[in-house]
Amino acid sequence: MVTIYGMIDSGNCYKPRLLMAKLGRSFRHVEISSHDGGTRADAFTAKNPNAMVPLLEFDDGRVLAESNAMLLHLAEGTRFVPQDAYARALTYQWLFFEQYSHEPYIAVRRALLTFPSRKKDATPERLAQTLERGEKALRVMERRLDETPFFAGSAISVADMALFAYTHVAGEGGFDLSAYPAVAAWIARVENDPGHVPMNWLPAA
Template identity: 60%
Template sequence: MITIHGMQDSGNCYKPRLLMALLGKPFHHVEVDSLDGSTRRPAFLALNPIAKVPVLELEDGRTLPESNAILAYLGEGSAFVPADPFERATMLSWMFFEQYSHEPNVAVRHSLLVYPSRKAQATPERLAETLDGGNKALAVMETALTRSNWLVGDAPTLADIALYAYTHVADQGGFDLAAYPGIRAWLSRIEALPGYQPMTWLPGT
C-alpha cells in the first residue's frame, strides 16, 4: 500500500488525501509535523531533500515530493484527469497558478495567522501583501467559476482538488469569501462529491 507522509492540517498534504478518498483507494498516513523541525531530520531528508511535506512513498520505496505532482501521479487514468490534451494542459495551468499565485498568498497568510510559531513573520507588510495577492488569485477563480461549475470542462479535475485545499479555509487567513459567491457554490459542489472527506480526516478514522 502507498504511504503519504504529511501533516493533518496542511492544505498541501490534504490534496492527495482528498484525491485518494474521492477515488476510494486505501493508503497509509504518516504524520509529520512541518512546524517542529521534523522535515529537517536526516530520516525525513532521505525521503525528500526539499524538506517539505507531503511526500508520497510507493510500495517499492520510490518517493515523490510536491503535492501537485503527487496528484498527477495518483490521478493518472482516473476521471479527475481530462482525456482531451488541451483540457489536460488547462488543468495543469490551474495547478501551476495554485502554486505560484494562490498558495504563496492564501496559504501563507493562513499559516501566519493560525500558527503561533509563525507570528514573528506576520508583519503588517507581509499581511497586506498576502491579502492583496490572495484576493487577486481568488478574483481569477471567481471569474472562471461564475462561468462554469468546474475550473476545467464540465467535471471536477485535479485542478479543483488542488485549489480547494487552501480556498476552503481561506476565511481563517482573513479572506472574506462572502465577496466570492461563485467560489462558495464551487466549494459546496466539491463537498457534495461521492467519497469527499474533510481536511481533518485520516484513513482508518
C-alpha cells in the same frame, strides 16, 4: 500500500489524502510536521531533501514530492484527469496557478495567522502583501467560475482538489469568501462530489 507523509493541518498534504479517499484507495498516513521540526529531521530529509511535506512513498522505496505532481500521478486514468487534450491543459494551467499565484498568498496568510511557529513572520507588510495577492487570486477564480462549474470545464478534476485545499479554509487567513459567490458555490460543488472527506480525515490505522 503507499505511504503519505504529511501534516494534518496542511492543505498541501490534504490534496493527496482527499484524492486517495475519493478513489477508494488505501494508504498509510505518517504525521510529519513543520511545527515540531519533523520536516527538517535527518530521517525525513534523507527521503525529501527539500524538507517539505507532503511526500508520497511507494512500496519499493521510490518517492514523489510536490502535492500537484502527486495528484496528477495518482489520478492518472481516472475521471479526475480529463481525456480531452485542451481540458487536460487547462487542468495543468490551474495546477500551476495554484502553486504560483494562490498558495503562496492564501495558504501562507493562513499559516502566518494561525500557526504559532509562524507568528514571528507575520509582519504588517507580509500580511498586507498576502492579502492583496490572495484577493487577486480569488478574483481570477471568481471570473473562471462564473463561466464553468469546475476549473477545467464541466467536470471536476485534480485542479479543483488543488485549489479547494486552501480556498475552503481561506477564512482562517482573513479572506472573506462571501465577496466571491461563484467561488462559494464551487466549494459546495466540490464538497458534494462523491467520496469527499474533510481536511482532518485520516484513513483507519
